[in-house]
Amino acid sequence: MAFDLTSNTMFFTRTYKTFKISGQDTMYLKIFATNLDKSKPKTEKLKIQDGDFSLAHPTLNSQGNLMVLSSNMKPNKGKMDLFWTDRRGDNWTDLMPVSDSINSSANEIFPVLFRDSILIFASDRPGGFGGLDLYLTIKKGLHIWSKPILLPKPFNSNFDDFSLIVREDGKSGYFTSNRPGGKGKDDIYSFSADSDLFIQSDVLVSRQIVVMDKLTLEPIVDAKVSIIPLDIDINNFTLTSFNIDVLAGTDPGDLLLKLTPKRGKPLADVHTDIHGVVFPNLSASKQYIVQVSADNYDPISLIFEPGADENQFNVVMTPFSVMIEDERSSPNADPDVYHQSTNVFAKGTTVVFEDIYYAYNKADILENHAHELDALTSALKEDPNMNVRLEAHTDARGNDKYNLQLSIRRAEAARNYLEKKGIDPERIEIKGYGESRIRNHCLNGVPCTEMEHKYNRRTEVVIQEDK
Numbered sequence: 195m196a197f198d199l200t201s202n203t204m205f206f207t208r209t210y211k212t213f214k215i216s217g218q219d220t221m222y223l224k225i226f227a228t229n230l231d232k233s234k235p236k237t238e239k240l241k242i243q244d245g246d247f248s249l250a251h252p253t254l255n256s257q258g259n260l261m262v263l264s265s266n267m268k269p270n271k272g273k274m275d276l277f278w279t280d281r282r283g284d285n286w287t288d289l290m291p292v293s294d295s296i297n298s299s300a301n302e303i304f305p306v307l308f309r310d311s312i313l314i315f316a317s318d319r320p321g322g323f324g325g326l327d328l329y330l331t332i333k334k335g336l337h338i339w340s341k342p343i344l345l346p347k348p349f350n351s352n353f354d355d356f357s358l359i360v361r362e363d364g365k366s367g368y369f370t371s372n373r374p375g376g377k378g379k380d381d382i383y384s385f386s387a388d389s390d391l392f393i394q395s396d397v398l399v400s401r402q403i404v405v406m407d408k409l410t411l412e413p414i415v416d417a418k419v420s421i422i423p424l425d426i427d428i429n430n431f432t433l434t435s436f437n438i439d440v441l442a443g444t445d446p447g448d449l450l451l452k453l454t455p456k457r458g459k460p461l462a463d464v465h466t467d468i469h470g471v472v473f474p475n476l477s478a479s480k481q482y483i484v485q486v487s488a489d490n491y492d493p494i495s496l497i498f499e500p501g502a503d504e505n506q507f508n509v510v511m512t513p514f515s516v517m518i519e520d521e522r523s524s525p526n527a528d529p530d531v532y533h534q535s536t537n538v539f540a541k542g543t544t545v546v547f548e549d550i551y552y553a554y555n556k557a558d559i560l561e562n563h564a565h566e567l568d569a570l571t572s573a574l575k576e577d578p579n580m581n582v583r584l585e586a587h588t589d590a591r592g593n594d595k596y597n598l599q600l601s602i603r604r605a606e607a608a609r610n611y612l613e614k615k616g617i618d619p620e621r622i623e624i625k626g627y628g629e630s631r632i633r634n635h636c637l638n639g640v641p642c643t644e645m646e647h648k649y650n651r652r653t654e655v656v657i658q659e660d661k
Contacts, residue, residue: 198258202230205240205252205261212246223248225263242279242286243267250274253307262292262313264303272299276315278337293339296331304356312392313339316356321402321506324352328369330399330478343399343500346475350400354380364390399478401498402506405470405486407513413470414511417488421474421498423458424481476500490514492565496644510645514565545570547653567608570655571615583623583656584608589647590629590638602626608653623658 195206210224225240242249247267254261259281264274267289275297277289291297292313300319303326307313311333316326327350329342349355353373360367366386372379405417464472476482478500484507487493491511498507547566574580586605588597605624613619629638632650636642 196252196254196261198254199256200258203258204228204230205254207250207252210239220246222246223250225249225252240286241284243288248274251304253305255307255310260307261286262305262307263289264301264305264315265289271297272301274301274303276302276305276313290337292337293331295341296339301326306358306360308360308392309362314345314358314360315342316354317342323347323350323400325354325372326356328355328358332478343478344401346400349385360392364392399500400473400475401500403466403472403474403484403498403509404506405466405472405488405509405511407491408510409513411510413466413468414488414491415466415468415470417466417470417486417491417511419464419466419472419474420485420487421461421464421476422483422485423461423477424483484509486511496648498644508645545655545657547655567611568615571612571617574612574617574621581621581623581658583625583658585625585627585654585656587627587631587650587652587654588629589650590632590636590640591647592629594629598626598628598630600626601628605653 195204197204205225205227207223208226210222212220212222224244225242226237227240228235228237240249240252245267247265249263249265249267251264252261253263260278261281262276262278265277266274267277270291271294276292278292279286279289281287296302296313296315298317298319300317302315302317302319305313305315313331313333315329315331317329318326322344328345330345331339331342334340344350345358349358349369351371351373353371355369355371355373358367358369365388366384368382368384370380370382372381376383403419405414405419406412407414461474464474466472476498480500482498482500483495484498485493485495486509488511491513494509494511496509547570570582574582584605586601586608588601588604590597592600602624603626605626609619609622609624612622629650634642634646634649636646636650
């Protein structure tokens, strides 16, 4: 049910029978309108695109000239999809799908427009808590909406939850659910909060982080997941959210500003369940560093944006490289170092190191995140005649000149790491390529996942002939 306050008209869903001369009559859901100004309101079927399909659950913007509804009209992506239509006088334009990022192969029903910029709806798509779940999407432009985000508990449960109605102050409202503890089948629940739950479109969303083995894709149980918010609101850019460093540019007199997001207070560590999953509640307008560690796996750190990424965020962990027993027994080897066979460091070859982890947007190597450099250390100690060239690469995000400088500093950081392990720096050349040698399609301006960007962040080790 929806109300147009500009014309005092009520729109609602009613069962409508189509009569056929031969064959069985068919029942559909249709939208009707009633003008409440009249002493004896007349109810009429809405003048809108019609046919052998259902139209249901209308919701309106504040001007009453945009309607979002649910329909199984073909073509559609699933069972019931969301469509929009504009008012043109007494008529409405042909239905258009709301967004491919919103509609799925499941049901999208019971839409509710809030403040004209937030669309709340229910869906039984995979990845939710169970049954119908409440989702939220934010308007980004004319008929452009963000990817839906799953609302957290207690709005959602393992049962059907739908028709979330929010008062204009954003502090209270109602929704419907058939969860246990009610008085009937579908019951109406109220909620209230001390502050606006939708201020600056910033809401807590439930995300599913799945931790898997890279080789088998089996879930990793009891993995430690640390989540650190970056002190930056992606909807409201401000320099106060960043640490600012001034760097020398590649040309004389050039200066570069390096902006590093400030970190907030870490969330409490959680551990994956028997399915390798955790369900954190996170802000849709923030970015997070997700750090995962588990026994017998290399730790991993990723950037996660709950408001933009999919509801399920997969973290794939690499098992520790094979331990070489004869090298462990060597008097020069560190018995706690796990590394690859030194055969990969044959002269004339190039080895790609993709698992050297740096602090976010920095050249500092994170503690215990350089197993491949430890393997290279052992190889250099075994063969004092071996020399290497470290070639560092970044992904395409950010300024080209800055990325070049960043790659050089990361190559320097890798050399410094080896020097601290006892390797003569004269045996190590360095080269930074920035984003000039991207390995996939993730060039400037191309939308990519964090894993796709990570594929381009690497350090290549060129094994040189004896000097």
